[in-house]
């Protein structure tokens with residue numbers, strides 16, 4: 009009698025949990041955080057790929073085969089099971105009904121916990137206005153480039169290749185701004201066997217990986233990777249023949265508006281022979297309830313707020329092109345999670 013009266017009041021149950029289930033829900037917040045780390049790690053060490061192929065992995069055998077710590081691998085498997093990505097029986101895990109969706113979206117987890125972890129770890133510091141000067145946050149640029157390669161495939165690639173098919177000319181020299189791992193340069197060169205490619209990025213670790221990947225792909229002689237700030241780009245002899253400029257997942261760094269207009273104009277000066285600029289990026293998602301946000305949005309937008317980076321809306325982008333010296337030929341709205349869009353500019 010006393011218990012049911014307490015239950016009606018939503019009071020604390022005798023085992024210390026709340027009788028309305030809030031304890032389980034709050035526990036799942038904690039477990040999801042650990043699960044996110046486990047998903048990103050399981051991808052990087054090859055376990056997600058093995059599960060995708062074989063549907064079942066013995067964590068201890070996997071650890072032995074890959075030089076990993078067995079106890080930690082069983083712990084990682086338990087974390088994956090706690091968030092219901094797999095089902096676990098002792099050291100054996102099998103894919104659950106959530107596995108395929110987790111596999112499809114694994115790069116978002118990786119972006120969050122491997123590439124951007126430091127931003128969130130330092131959140132209390134970055135919230136304080138007076139701290140937000142100079143290089144007040146860090147990210148892992150190589151890890152971000154790793155995740156972005158797959159985010160590209162998932163979100164942008166089919167629309168990007170459709171835009172390439174509409175170019176109406178064979179690419180001679182492509183310049184990719186904020187090139188990260190260099191994947192886009194490599195892909196375009198594979199499509200146009202006589203083209204050359206230039207990748208520009210501000211982050212040295214990402215450029216080093218890009219050079220290695222281009223060399224592995226047999227493209228070392230056809231590629232140049234330059235360390236430079238796209239927001240302060242200067243004309244160079246190598247840029248003179250560039251006929252296609254691409255810029256993916258960094259256009260938001262052009263903002264706020266005045267700097268964006270100035271950067272767009274500068275690109276016209278730096279690349280006088282450019283016939284197309286393909287600008288693909290995330291935009292700010294509006295009008296979705298907090299509890300209905302698609303995957304990635306929450307981390308992406310809070311992360312950028314903490315970095316003091318303005319995420320423009322599609323309409324705000326469309327309002328700067330003419331002033332920036334570019335004619336908008338077509339807006340491709342992808343809007344898979346974070347308001348992805350590709351603008352085709354002439």
Ligand SMILES: C[S@@+](CC[C@H](N)C(=O)[O-])C[C@H]1O[C@@H](n2cnc3c(N)ncnc32)[C@H](O)[C@@H]1O
Pocket residue numbers: 149152153156157160185186187188189191192208209210211214236237238239255256257258261
């Ligand atoms: C999210 S990653 C995207 C990488 C690549 N474009 C892709 O589509 O996979 C953004 C890249 O832009 C680079 N970046 C950011 N600001 C930059 C700037 N001002 N100048 C040059 N590169 C910049 C980062 O170092 C990073 O490699």
